[in-house]
Amino acid sequence: MLISILVALLLGCAKVGPPTGGPVDKEPxxxxxxxxxxxxxxxxxxxxxxxxxxxxxxxxxxxxxxxxxxxxxxxxxxxxxxxxxxxxxxxxxxxxxxxxxxxxxxxxxxxxxxxxxxxxxxLQLDQGLVQGRVYQDHQPVAGAHVWAYDLGTFSGEVGLDEPSYQTQSGADGGYEFVRLAPGHYRVLAFRDANRNALPDADEWLGLPSASVEVGEEEVMAGDLALARQQISAPVLKRVQAIHAGRLMLLFAEAVEPQDLELEVFGLSVESLYAAPDAAEKIYVETATQEPDQRYALQLVFAGAPVQWDALVRGSARSDRKPPSFVGLMRNRL
The missing domain is CATH 2.60.40.3710 (Immunoglobulin-like)
Known part of the structure; x- marks a missing residue:
């Protein structure tokens, strides 16, 4: 009897691996x-x-x-x-x-x-400060790469060679460069859709025509409006239901979840996020799926439609893994 109770306790306390099935962590x-x-x-x-x-x-x-x-x-x-x-x-x-x-x-x-x-x-710090915001279609852009070139020391090509300073825009689209040396700077911004840390020809880019002069006072670089260049949607290789509340989208390359707009007909979409160790995998939290129900998807990447015609079958599988047996603890009395 005592052994049975201990086994039940051990099984109840056995660690279940991720995902836990609890609320999705959205705390930054x-x-x-x-x-x-x-x-x-x-x-x-x-x-x-x-x-x-x-x-x-x-x-x-x-x-x-x-x-x-x-x-x-x-x-x-x-x-x-x-x-x-x-x-x-x-x-x-x-x-x-x-x-x-x-x-x-x-x-x-x-x-x-x-x-x-x-x-x-x-004994002293440079005092230059440049601030601004990044926009796309009149909306603030988070996570855009923002580069600043010191034109007094830079001899390469703006947008191709490594800049003097780098940062990324915040949730409100804002960015700032602090402790800049005095001089003239050229600032640009881009959305790095393919994660190669370069402003490629098929990405959104903001490049003002004029430079900014930095001295001892704060300088507003103005809004950097990203313009649409040639956009090519990533290739979607597979869609499958992981369990009754989650889908997995497998792309041929890494993608940013914020660049995706997904509609699953007949099923509400609650959130999207990338796999921590594989950015080409996007997980989709959904309402409870109907087992064996066929769902159609409509997917857009940065304004470009993603080709996908196959239906995905709903799953009846629970999102909790069963506990594993870890052994017996015998009474030594």
Whole structure:
């Protein structure tokens, strides 16, 4: 009798792997602390930068959203939600490190605003500040890449070569570059649909004709309106029901969930998010599906229709995995 009770308790406490079947985590991650302090002076040249997030992060996406100026090699190491960054530091220089809104937690939730940390190895910091917003079709754009070129030192081609400073727009479309050296800057913005960190010909791009002059005071760069270039929709390879409340869309390449508009006829769509370890997989939380019911889909990517004619069959499967047997604990009395 005692053994039976223990088995029941163990099975009740057995850990069930993800997904848990509970509410979808939509809480954005935050940065709890960092080192050095903001605007620190006389930072030792062997200092390692440390950033502590409020929860474990998707390391690949977070590292891709990490930008430094001046640009240089980075050595990154993770310990849970703690990120350590080793970078070469020169004498008498201002350094700006940005964690963009492309940084995401393990459920795909992004930072609501880019985080910028500035410090100097000398006795003073550069004071330049440029602010603005990114729009598309009169709506603010979150997660757009924003580049700034220092035209006094840059000799390459704007939009093709690596910029002097990088950041990403926040949830309200806003962006800012802080601690810029005095000079003339060219600013551009783009939506990186294919995640290669470059403004490709088939992506949305905002490139003003004039540069901005940066001095000791704040400069408003104005709105960066993204213009539609040639848009090609990604190839959808497979659609399947994972369980009665979730669909999976498998694309041929990585896609951003916010670029997708999905309608499932006869079934309400509650949310979309990318798989933490495979951005080409998009999960769709739905209302409860009717078993064996055939559903038609209509999908649009950044305004371009995605070709898909096959019907997806509803699932009767529960979203909870059964508990696994972990063994017996015998009474030693």
């Amino acid at each position: 991650p935050r940065i709890l602390s960092h080192y050095p302090e903001s605007d620190a002076l006389e930072v030792a040249r062997d200092t390692e930068v440390e950033i502590v997030f409020s929860e474990p992060m998707n390391r690949e996406q977070t590292e891709a959203a990490l930008f430094t100026s001046p640009v240089g090699p980075l050595q990154l190491s993770w310990h849970g939600p703690r990120l350590r960054i080793a970078m070469p530091l020169a004498e008498e220089r201002t350094y700006v490190l940005t964690v963009g809104t492309g940084a995401r937690d393990l459920r795909g939730n992004a930072l609501t605003k880019s985080f910028t940390l500035a410090f100097a190895t000398g």
